[in-house]
Amino acid sequence: MMTPTVLDMAALFGLSPLGVEVSAALVAPKAAGSFKAAWPTVAKLAGGKAKNMLNYSSFYGNFGVEDNPDDDSVAPLGEVEHAAFLLYWLCKFVFCTQANKVTLEFAHLADYLAQGGRLALGPFLLGHIYRTLHDVVTDGMKPKHGGPLWAFQFWLQAYFRELRAAVSPAGTEPLANAFARAPRKHNTSVFCYKFFYELTERTGSQFRVCLTRPFPLFLTHDLSIIPDGETENDLREIWGSFLVARDLHCGLSKAGAETAPLPPLSINRLSSWRADVAQQHGVAGISFQLAKGMTFLILRPWTRRNAIDEDGRVWYEECISARFIRPAEEAARGALKNADWDPFLPKAGKAKKASVAPPRPTTTTVAVSRVAASPLAISSAATPPTAPP
Numbered sequence: 209m210m211t212p213t214v215l216d217m218a219a220l221f222g223l224s225p226l227g228v229e230v231s232a233a234l235v236a237p238k239a240a241g242s243f244k245a246a247w248p249t250v251a252k253l254a255g256g257k258a259k260n261m262l263n264y265s266s267f268y269g270n271f272g273v274e275d276n277p278d279d280d281s282v283a284p285l286g287e288v289e290h291a292a293f294l295l296y297w298l299c300k301f302v303f304c305t306q307a308n309k310v311t312l313e314f315a316h317l318a319d320y321l322a323q324g325g326r327l328a329l330g331p332f333l334l335g336h337i338y339r340t341l342h343d344v345v346t347d348g349m350k351p352k353h354g355g356p357l358w359a360f361q362f363w364l365q366a367y368f369r370e371l372r373a374a375v376s377p378a379g380t381e382p383l384a385n386a387f388a389r390a391p392r393k394h395n396t397s398v399f400c401y402k403f404f405y406e407l408t409e410r411t412g413s414q415f416r417v418c419l420t421r422p423f424p425l426f427l428t429h430d431l432s433i434i435p436d437g438e439t440e441n442d443l444r445e446i447w448g449s450f451l452v453a454r455d456l457h458c459g460l461s462k463a464g465a466e467t468a469p470l471p472p473l474s475i476n477r478l479s480s481w482r483a484d485v486a487q488q489h490g491v492a493g494i495s496f497q498l499a500k501g502m503t504f505l506i507l508r509p510w511t512r513r514n515a516i517d518e519d520g521r522v523w524y525e526e527c528i529s530a531r532f533i534r535p536a537e538e539a540a541r542g543a544l545k546n547a548d549w550d551p552f553l554p555k556a557g558k559a560k561k562a563s564v565a566p567p568r569p570t571t572t573t574v575a576v577s578r579v580a581a582s583p584l585a586i587s588s589a590a591t592p593p594t595a596p597p
Contacts, residue, residue, distance in 0.1 A: 210360075210367065210410075212334060212337055212338075212360065212363045213334070213418075213450065214330050214331050214334055214367070214449050214450050215418055215419065215427075215450045216334075216363055216418050217329075217330035217333055217334050218330055218418075218426075218427065219330070219366075219382070219418035219419075219421040219423070219424075219427060220359070220362055220363065220366060220382055220383045221330075221333070221359070221362075221379075221382050221384055222382040222423065222424055223329045223330035223333060224326070224327075224328060224329065224330055224424070225330045225446055225449035225450060226326075226328055226445055226446060226449065227325075227326035227327045227329075228325060228326060228327050228328065229269050229327040229328055229331075229457070229495060230317065230328060230329065230331075230332035230457060230461035231332075231457040231460070231491045231494070232266070232321065232459070232460050232461070232464065232491050233317055233492075234316055234317065234460065238280055238319075239287075239319075239323065240287075240321040241286065241287025241291070241321070242288070242291055242322070243285070243288055243291035243292050243295060243315055243319055243322070244315045244316065244319050246288045247312070247315070250270070251540045261309070262301055262309045262310045262312075263309050263310075264296070264308075264309060267292070267296055267310045268296060270292070271288070271289055271292035271296075272289075273285055273289050274288075277553065287322065290317050290322045291315075291318045291321075291322040292318075294317075294318040294322055295314055295315055295317075295318035296310060298318060298596075299311055299314060299315045302333070302356060303333075303336055303354070303355070303356055304354045304355055304356055304357070304358070305354050306352065306353065306354030306355070307354070308354070313459070313460050313461045313462070314460065317460065328449070330396075331449065331456050331457070332456070332457060333356060333359060333415065334456055334466075334468075335456030335458035335465070335466040336458055336459075337355070337356055337359050337360050337363075338355050338399070338456065338458070338466035339355060339458045339464070340353065340354070340355025340356060340357050340360070343355065344357070345529075358398060359505050361409055362383075362384045362387055364434045365387050366383060366384075366387070366417050366418060366581055367410070367415075367417055369414075370381060370403060371393065371395055371400070371403075372390060372393055373386060373390045373391045373392070374390070375387060375389070375390045375392045379421075379422040379423060380422075380423055381423060382423060383417075383418065383421060383524060385481075386428055390530075401582050411576075413481075418490075424443070425448050426443070429443060439508070443507060444502070444505065444507055445502075447505070447507060448498070448501070448502045448505045449498070451505060452497075452498055452501030452502060452504075452505060453501065454494065454497035454501055455494045455497055455499045456494075457491070461538065463490070463491065465490075465494055465567075467597060469504075475486055475525055490521065503536065510538070529531060530586075
């Protein structure tokens with residue numbers, strides 16, 4: 209299964225997987241120059257026109273700084289204007305709000321960035337990509353849908369070069385910058401449907417598009433040697449954010465969760481149902497998933513020149529094998545033990561009498577028996593007793 213990942217967010221857009229977690233619990237300090245502190249005064253002066261000020265054109269006109277046309281001098285940018293610009297940029301160009309105007313939901317996020325805070329924007333953007341795709345699938349492609357659909361389009365161009373023009377990205381820029389400069393290739397819906405319908409497999413080099421990128425710098429580290437000390441801790445946190453499956457925060461005031469990419473551990477109950485995690489305990493539960501998953505992560509060296517593991521698949525499986533040591537059904541039951549429903553058939557009670565017929569083996573038992581049994585045992589089991597040797 210192919211899906212956008214946190215690593216893709218880093219390689220495509222340069223968004224960090226590390227930093228302060230962006231969630232409903234994120235509260236930027238209300239400094240004197242913050243937008244959140246200045247907005248009540250601005251709204252009070254505007255009176256009944258405060259809501260109209262959130263329209264993109266009105267917002268830009270009220271908080272934009274004009275340069276001097278006489279001497280072409282650049283007017284100084286205040287802290288409030290800086291935060292207002294970041295809020296405008298986040299709403300219109302990054303998260304593409306459904307209301308098609310500035311929303312105060314991202315005001316804390318803009319203030320935090322304006323004050324120089326380091327935020328983990330990669331996982332947060334990825335959560336919104338999943339939420340946008342869910343809305344499109346369940347409700348159809350409609351103009352009213354907001355969300356960063358543009359980011360998903362860049363991801364498609366990265367892994368399916370047939371959908372874009374040829375590019376030569378530089379090694380010191382995000383991969384999406386090169387796609388944005390390339391000539392547009394107009395693909396019809398019939399072409400796209402036929403392309404994905406007939407698509408069977410991708411080569412190793414096509415899977416390694418973002419894994420082998422030299423930008424950001426932490427992707428260029430030679431994983432054939434795992435260093436000791438502080439560098440190892442940094443790599444562990446970075447690749448832990450890439451490899452550990454957990455729910456992703458989506459939204460701030462209207463918060464929720466998106467799964468990436470292991471459904472049995474999700475609070476969304478293996479379905480399109482969406483949990484409300486605006487409460488503090490819900491936010492803490494999602495944050496705990498990553499911290500718990502990091503305890504199982506052990507970085508193992510990966511020699512890129514190894515012909516057997518050219519694609520890094522063996523290395524990837526070893527890094528996350530501890531997360532899949534239990535059968536899927538057992539993991540799902542453990543994750544849903546406190547839920548009010550069970551997606552699987554109920555287990556037989558202890559008080560019931562044993563059936564005369566032999567019990568039907570589970571999927572796990574069948575898989576193990578097929579692997580453990582020798583070819584001779586399999587052939588003898590398949591041959592009737594009366595058949596000649």
